[in-house]
Amino acid sequence: MTSPSASADTLLGTDNILEVDDLTMYYKTRGGYVKAVEDITFDLGKQTALGLVGESGCGKTSVAMSLMGLLPGNAEINKGSIRLDGDELVGLTREELRERRWRDIAMVFQGAMNAWNPVYTVGDQIREAIRYHWEPAPSVEVANARIAELFELVGLAPAMLERYPHEFSGGMRQRAVIAMALSCDPKLIIADEPTTALDVIVQEQILKELKKIQDDLGMAIIYISHDIAVIAEVTEQIGIMYAGRLVELGPTPEVFADPRHPYGLLLLRSTPSIKGPRRKLAPLVGEPADLVNPPPGCRFHPRCPLAEERCAQETPVMEEVSPGHQVACFYWERTAELDIEGV
Numbered sequence: 015m016t017s018p019s020a021s022a023d024t025l026l027g028t029d030n031i032l033e034v035d036d037l038t039m040y041y042k043t044r045g046g047y048v049k050a051v052e053d054i055t056f057d058l059g060k061q062t063a064l065g066l067v068g069e070s071g072c073g074k075t076s077v078a079m080s081l082m083g084l085l086p087g088n089a090e091i092n093k094g095s096i097r098l099d100g101d102e103l104v105g106l107t108r109e110e111l112r113e114r115r116w117r118d119i120a121m122v123f124q125g126a127m128n129a130w131n132p133v134y135t136v137g138d139q140i141r142e143a144i145r146y147h148w149e150p151a152p153s154v155e156v157a158n159a160r161i162a163e164l165f166e167l168v169g170l171a172p173a174m175l176e177r178y179p180h181e182f183s184g185g186m187r188q189r190a191v192i193a194m195a196l197s198c199d200p201k202l203i204i205a206d207e208p209t210t211a212l213d214v215i216v217q218e219q220i221l222k223e224l225k226k227i228q229d230d231l232g233m234a235i236i237y238i239s240h241d242i243a244v245i246a247e248v249t250e251q252i253g254i255m256y257a258g259r260l261v262e263l264g265p266t267p268e269v270f271a272d273p274r275h276p277y278g279l280l281l282l283r284s285t286p287s288i289k290g291p292r293r294k295l296a297p298l299v300g301e302p303a304d305l306v307n308p309p310p311g312c313r314f315h316p317r318c319p320l321a322e323e324r325c326a327q328e329t330p331v332m333e334e335v336s337p338g339h340q341v342a343c344f345y346w347e348r349t350a351e352l353d354i355e356g357v
Contacts, residue, residue, distance in 0.1 A: 034054055052259050059234065072258065078236065099201055117198045117200065196227065201233060208239075221244065261278065262341050268338075276319060
Protein backbone atom coordinates (compact mmCIF):
# COMPACT_ATOMS: atom_id res chain seq x y z
CA MET A 15 0.00 0.00 0.00
CA THR A 16 1.55 3.32 -1.05
CA SER A 17 0.76 7.00 -0.79
CA PRO A 18 1.64 9.88 -3.16
CA SER A 19 4.98 10.69 -1.52
CA ALA A 20 6.27 7.16 -1.11
CA SER A 21 8.64 7.48 -4.09
CA ALA A 22 12.41 7.89 -3.75
CA ASP A 23 13.85 11.26 -2.76
CA THR A 24 14.56 13.71 -5.56
CA LEU A 25 16.79 16.16 -3.76
CA LEU A 26 19.11 16.72 -6.72
CA GLY A 27 22.26 15.92 -4.83
CA THR A 28 21.53 17.63 -1.54
CA ASP A 29 21.22 15.88 1.82
CA ASN A 30 18.77 18.52 3.07
CA ILE A 31 15.03 18.00 3.05
CA LEU A 32 14.42 21.63 4.11
CA GLU A 33 16.36 24.81 3.39
CA VAL A 34 15.18 28.06 4.97
CA ASP A 35 17.02 31.20 3.88
CA ASP A 36 16.58 34.70 5.34
CA LEU A 37 12.91 34.09 6.22
CA THR A 38 11.18 37.25 7.46
CA MET A 39 7.48 37.38 8.38
CA TYR A 40 5.42 40.20 9.97
CA TYR A 41 1.88 40.43 11.34
CA LYS A 42 -0.07 43.59 10.54
CA THR A 43 -1.95 44.87 13.60
CA ARG A 44 -3.61 48.11 14.65
CA GLY A 45 -0.58 48.87 16.76
CA GLY A 46 1.84 48.39 13.87
CA TYR A 47 3.76 45.54 12.32
CA VAL A 48 4.74 42.72 14.68
CA LYS A 49 8.19 41.61 13.59
CA ALA A 50 7.57 37.99 14.50
CA VAL A 51 10.23 36.30 12.36
CA GLU A 52 13.35 37.99 11.01
CA ASP A 53 16.25 36.68 8.97
CA ILE A 54 15.79 33.02 9.93
CA THR A 55 18.22 30.71 8.11
CA PHE A 56 18.74 27.00 8.71
CA ASP A 57 18.94 23.67 6.90
CA LEU A 58 17.42 20.37 7.96
CA GLY A 59 18.90 17.09 6.84
CA LYS A 60 16.92 14.05 5.85
CA GLN A 61 15.94 11.84 8.82
CA THR A 62 17.11 14.57 11.22
CA ALA A 63 15.31 16.03 14.23
CA LEU A 64 15.67 19.77 14.94
CA GLY A 65 14.34 21.50 18.03
CA LEU A 66 13.36 25.17 18.16
CA VAL A 67 13.26 26.58 21.71
CA GLY A 68 12.78 29.94 23.36
CA GLU A 69 10.45 31.91 25.57
CA SER A 70 6.77 32.27 24.68
CA GLY A 71 6.31 34.78 21.88
CA CYS A 72 9.81 34.35 20.45
CA GLY A 73 8.51 33.28 17.03
CA LYS A 74 8.80 29.48 17.15
CA THR A 75 5.22 28.75 16.12
CA SER A 76 5.28 31.60 13.58
CA VAL A 77 8.20 29.86 11.87
CA ALA A 78 6.20 26.61 11.85
CA MET A 79 3.12 28.28 10.38
CA SER A 80 5.26 29.93 7.71
CA LEU A 81 6.68 26.54 6.74
CA MET A 82 3.19 25.02 6.63
CA GLY A 83 1.66 27.90 4.66
CA LEU A 84 -0.97 28.33 7.37
CA LEU A 85 -0.48 32.02 8.13
CA PRO A 86 -3.53 34.15 9.00
CA GLY A 87 -4.74 36.90 6.70
CA ASN A 88 -2.82 39.64 8.53
CA ALA A 89 0.52 37.85 8.12
CA GLU A 90 2.96 38.42 5.30
CA ILE A 91 6.26 36.81 4.35
CA ASN A 92 8.30 39.90 3.53
CA LYS A 93 11.32 38.11 2.14
CA GLY A 94 13.20 34.84 2.17
CA SER A 95 12.99 31.35 0.80
CA ILE A 96 11.57 28.02 2.00
CA ARG A 97 12.67 25.05 -0.10
CA LEU A 98 11.13 21.69 0.72
CA ASP A 99 12.59 18.72 -1.11
CA GLY A 100 14.15 21.21 -3.54
CA ASP A 101 10.86 23.01 -4.31
CA GLU A 102 10.24 26.65 -3.38
CA LEU A 103 7.16 27.15 -1.17
CA VAL A 104 7.19 30.95 -0.82
CA GLY A 105 4.94 32.40 -3.49
CA LEU A 106 2.75 29.33 -4.00
CA THR A 107 -1.00 29.85 -4.13
CA ARG A 108 -3.26 28.66 -1.32
CA GLU A 109 -4.38 25.71 -3.45
CA GLU A 110 -0.80 24.75 -4.29
CA LEU A 111 0.15 24.90 -0.62
CA ARG A 112 -2.88 22.83 0.32
CA GLU A 113 -1.75 20.11 -2.06
CA ARG A 114 1.69 20.00 -0.41
CA ARG A 115 0.35 19.85 3.15
CA TRP A 116 -0.05 16.36 4.63
CA ARG A 117 1.48 14.88 1.47
CA ASP A 118 4.95 16.44 1.84
CA ILE A 119 4.83 18.38 5.11
CA ALA A 120 2.49 17.75 8.04
CA MET A 121 2.00 19.15 11.51
CA VAL A 122 1.21 17.78 14.94
CA PHE A 123 -0.61 20.71 16.56
CA GLN A 124 -0.61 21.53 20.24
CA GLY A 125 -3.95 21.16 21.99
CA ALA A 126 -5.12 17.84 20.55
CA MET A 127 -8.79 18.40 21.48
CA ASN A 128 -8.93 21.56 19.35
CA ALA A 129 -7.42 19.72 16.37
CA TRP A 130 -10.59 17.64 15.86
CA ASN A 131 -14.08 18.46 14.63
CA PRO A 132 -16.33 17.08 17.41
CA VAL A 133 -19.20 16.08 15.09
CA TYR A 134 -17.18 13.69 12.90
CA THR A 135 -15.43 10.50 13.89
CA VAL A 136 -11.65 10.53 14.05
CA GLY A 137 -11.61 8.03 11.19
CA ASP A 138 -13.77 10.30 9.01
CA GLN A 139 -11.33 13.17 9.47
CA ILE A 140 -8.22 11.15 8.68
CA ARG A 141 -9.96 9.56 5.68
CA GLU A 142 -10.65 13.04 4.30
CA ALA A 143 -6.93 13.86 4.31
CA ILE A 144 -6.03 10.54 2.70
CA ARG A 145 -8.67 10.71 -0.02
CA TYR A 146 -7.78 14.32 -0.89
CA HIS A 147 -4.02 13.82 -1.17
CA TRP A 148 -3.63 10.28 -2.50
CA GLU A 149 -3.68 9.84 -6.27
CA PRO A 150 -5.82 8.15 -7.27
CA ALA A 151 -8.17 8.63 -4.33
CA PRO A 152 -8.44 5.31 -2.48
CA SER A 153 -11.63 3.50 -1.59
CA VAL A 154 -13.02 3.73 1.94
CA GLU A 155 -11.78 0.19 2.58
CA VAL A 156 -8.21 1.03 1.53
CA ALA A 157 -8.26 4.25 3.56
CA ASN A 158 -9.56 2.39 6.62
CA ALA A 159 -6.79 -0.20 6.26
CA ARG A 160 -4.22 2.62 6.19
CA ILE A 161 -5.73 4.27 9.29
CA ALA A 162 -5.79 0.95 11.15
CA GLU A 163 -2.11 0.49 10.27
CA LEU A 164 -1.30 3.98 11.57
CA PHE A 165 -3.31 3.48 14.76
CA GLU A 166 -1.30 0.36 15.53
CA LEU A 167 1.90 2.31 14.84
CA VAL A 168 1.01 4.99 17.42
CA GLY A 169 -0.40 2.58 20.00
CA LEU A 170 -4.15 2.86 19.38
CA ALA A 171 -6.64 0.05 18.79
CA PRO A 172 -7.73 0.11 15.11
CA ALA A 173 -11.38 -0.24 16.17
CA MET A 174 -11.21 3.28 17.64
CA LEU A 175 -11.16 4.92 14.23
CA GLU A 176 -14.98 5.07 14.25
CA ARG A 177 -15.13 6.82 17.61
CA TYR A 178 -15.60 10.54 18.19
CA PRO A 179 -12.88 12.81 19.60
CA HIS A 180 -14.61 13.16 22.99
CA GLU A 181 -14.32 9.38 23.44
CA PHE A 182 -10.52 9.61 23.42
CA SER A 183 -8.37 10.53 26.42
CA GLY A 184 -5.86 13.38 26.06
CA GLY A 185 -3.00 11.03 25.29
CA MET A 186 -5.11 9.04 22.83
CA ARG A 187 -6.17 12.20 21.00
CA GLN A 188 -2.54 13.23 20.69
CA ARG A 189 -1.64 9.82 19.27
CA ALA A 190 -4.50 10.17 16.79
CA VAL A 191 -3.14 13.58 15.74
CA ILE A 192 0.22 11.93 15.08
CA ALA A 193 -1.51 9.21 13.05
CA MET A 194 -3.23 11.88 10.95
CA ALA A 195 0.08 13.68 10.38
CA LEU A 196 1.57 10.39 9.13
CA SER A 197 -1.39 9.48 6.92
CA CYS A 198 0.18 10.61 3.64
CA ASP A 199 3.80 9.66 4.39
CA PRO A 200 5.19 13.23 4.58
CA LYS A 201 8.91 13.85 4.32
CA LEU A 202 8.78 16.40 7.15
CA ILE A 203 6.66 16.64 10.30
CA ILE A 204 6.45 19.71 12.51
CA ALA A 205 5.51 18.89 16.09
CA ASP A 206 4.33 22.03 17.90
CA GLU A 207 4.37 21.38 21.66
CA PRO A 208 3.32 17.76 21.02
CA THR A 209 3.05 16.84 24.71
CA THR A 210 1.45 19.99 26.13
CA ALA A 211 -1.12 19.36 28.90
CA LEU A 212 -0.26 15.65 29.14
CA ASP A 213 1.03 14.01 32.29
CA VAL A 214 4.73 13.13 32.37
CA ILE A 215 4.20 9.40 31.82
CA VAL A 216 2.11 9.96 28.69
CA GLN A 217 4.59 12.61 27.52
CA GLU A 218 7.41 10.08 27.74
CA GLN A 219 5.40 7.46 25.86
CA ILE A 220 4.49 9.83 23.02
CA LEU A 221 8.04 11.15 22.65
CA LYS A 222 9.38 7.61 22.45
CA GLU A 223 6.75 6.73 19.85
CA LEU A 224 7.61 9.80 17.76
CA LYS A 225 11.31 8.97 17.90
CA LYS A 226 10.68 5.35 16.92
CA ILE A 227 8.38 6.41 14.07
CA GLN A 228 11.03 8.84 12.81
CA ASP A 229 13.67 6.11 12.87
CA ASP A 230 11.40 3.50 11.27
CA LEU A 231 9.98 5.72 8.52
CA GLY A 232 13.08 7.83 7.87
CA MET A 233 11.42 11.23 8.03
CA ALA A 234 12.65 14.58 9.36
CA ILE A 235 11.01 16.29 12.35
CA ILE A 236 11.02 19.83 13.71
CA TYR A 237 10.03 20.03 17.37
CA ILE A 238 8.68 23.36 18.63
CA SER A 239 8.85 23.58 22.40
CA HIS A 240 9.57 25.75 25.43
CA ASP A 241 10.42 22.52 27.28
CA ILE A 242 14.17 22.20 26.90
CA ALA A 243 14.17 18.70 28.41
CA VAL A 244 11.98 17.49 25.53
CA ILE A 245 14.36 18.95 22.95
CA ALA A 246 17.38 17.39 24.66
CA GLU A 247 15.78 13.95 24.52
CA VAL A 248 14.61 13.74 20.93
CA THR A 249 16.73 15.98 18.67
CA GLU A 250 20.14 16.00 17.03
CA GLN A 251 20.10 19.76 16.32
CA ILE A 252 18.82 22.69 18.35
CA GLY A 253 17.98 26.26 17.41
CA ILE A 254 17.52 28.89 20.13
CA MET A 255 15.25 31.80 19.23
CA TYR A 256 14.92 35.18 20.88
CA ALA A 257 12.49 37.94 19.83
CA GLY A 258 11.92 36.58 16.34
CA ARG A 259 15.54 35.78 15.56
CA LEU A 260 17.70 32.69 15.67
CA VAL A 261 20.58 33.41 18.04
CA GLU A 262 22.22 29.98 18.35
CA LEU A 263 22.13 26.84 16.22
CA GLY A 264 24.11 23.65 16.53
CA PRO A 265 24.35 20.00 17.56
CA THR A 266 22.12 19.43 20.57
CA PRO A 267 24.77 17.79 22.81
CA GLU A 268 27.29 20.55 22.10
CA VAL A 269 24.86 23.44 22.62
CA PHE A 270 23.68 21.94 25.90
CA ALA A 271 27.23 21.31 27.11
CA ASP A 272 28.72 24.58 25.86
CA PRO A 273 26.16 27.27 24.91
CA ARG A 274 27.90 30.30 23.41
CA HIS A 275 25.13 32.91 23.24
CA PRO A 276 24.43 34.60 26.59
CA TYR A 277 20.69 34.04 26.12
CA GLY A 278 21.27 30.38 25.26
CA LEU A 279 23.38 29.98 28.40
CA LEU A 280 20.84 31.69 30.66
CA LEU A 281 17.92 29.82 29.09
CA LEU A 282 19.57 26.44 29.53
CA ARG A 283 20.80 27.25 33.04
CA SER A 284 17.33 28.42 34.10
CA THR A 285 16.04 24.87 33.65
CA PRO A 286 16.56 22.30 36.42
CA SER A 287 18.24 19.02 35.56
CA ILE A 288 18.32 15.69 37.39
CA LYS A 289 21.62 14.82 35.72
CA GLY A 290 25.13 16.05 36.52
CA PRO A 291 26.32 18.00 39.56
CA ARG A 292 24.00 20.23 41.54
CA ARG A 293 24.02 23.83 40.35
CA LYS A 294 22.19 27.02 41.11
CA LEU A 295 19.56 27.99 38.55
CA ALA A 296 20.28 31.15 36.58
CA PRO A 297 17.65 33.90 36.54
CA LEU A 298 16.37 35.32 33.27
CA VAL A 299 15.77 38.89 34.36
CA GLY A 300 13.85 41.51 32.42
CA GLU A 301 11.00 41.31 29.93
CA PRO A 302 11.03 39.90 26.40
CA ALA A 303 11.42 42.45 23.62
CA ASP A 304 8.39 44.28 22.20
CA LEU A 305 8.18 42.96 18.64
CA VAL A 306 6.25 46.00 17.42
CA ASN A 307 9.09 48.26 18.52
CA PRO A 308 12.06 45.95 19.12
CA PRO A 309 15.27 47.42 20.53
CA PRO A 310 17.91 48.39 17.96
CA GLY A 311 20.98 46.26 17.46
CA CYS A 312 20.95 42.91 19.22
CA ARG A 313 17.43 42.40 20.55
CA PHE A 314 18.76 40.70 23.67
CA HIS A 315 21.08 43.53 24.69
CA PRO A 316 18.70 45.14 27.28
CA ARG A 317 18.79 41.86 29.26
CA CYS A 318 22.31 40.72 28.43
CA PRO A 319 25.06 40.64 31.08
CA LEU A 320 27.71 40.98 28.36
CA ALA A 321 26.12 43.91 26.50
CA GLU A 322 28.27 46.84 25.44
CA GLU A 323 27.56 49.98 23.42
CA ARG A 324 28.09 48.15 20.13
CA CYS A 325 25.28 45.72 20.94
CA ALA A 326 22.72 48.54 20.97
CA GLN A 327 23.89 49.86 17.60
CA GLU A 328 24.69 46.85 15.43
CA THR A 329 22.87 43.60 14.73
CA PRO A 330 25.15 40.56 15.07
CA VAL A 331 24.96 37.94 12.35
CA MET A 332 25.40 34.21 12.74
CA GLU A 333 29.01 33.04 12.72
CA GLU A 334 30.40 29.55 13.08
CA VAL A 335 32.21 29.05 16.39
CA SER A 336 32.87 25.34 15.87
CA PRO A 337 31.85 22.87 13.14
CA GLY A 338 28.08 23.15 12.75
CA HIS A 339 27.70 25.46 15.78
CA GLN A 340 26.64 29.04 14.95
CA VAL A 341 26.04 32.02 17.24
CA ALA A 342 24.82 35.58 16.67
CA CYS A 343 26.80 37.46 19.34
CA PHE A 344 29.74 39.87 19.18
CA TYR A 345 31.15 38.58 22.47
CA TRP A 346 30.39 34.86 22.33
CA GLU A 347 33.94 34.01 23.43
CA ARG A 348 33.20 35.58 26.83
CA THR A 349 29.96 33.66 27.44
CA ALA A 350 31.74 30.75 29.13
CA GLU A 351 33.28 33.19 31.63
CA LEU A 352 29.92 34.46 32.88
CA ASP A 353 29.41 34.16 36.62
CA ILE A 354 25.90 32.69 36.53
CA GLU A 355 25.36 32.97 40.27
CA GLY A 356 26.27 36.63 40.15
CA VAL A 357 24.07 37.51 37.18
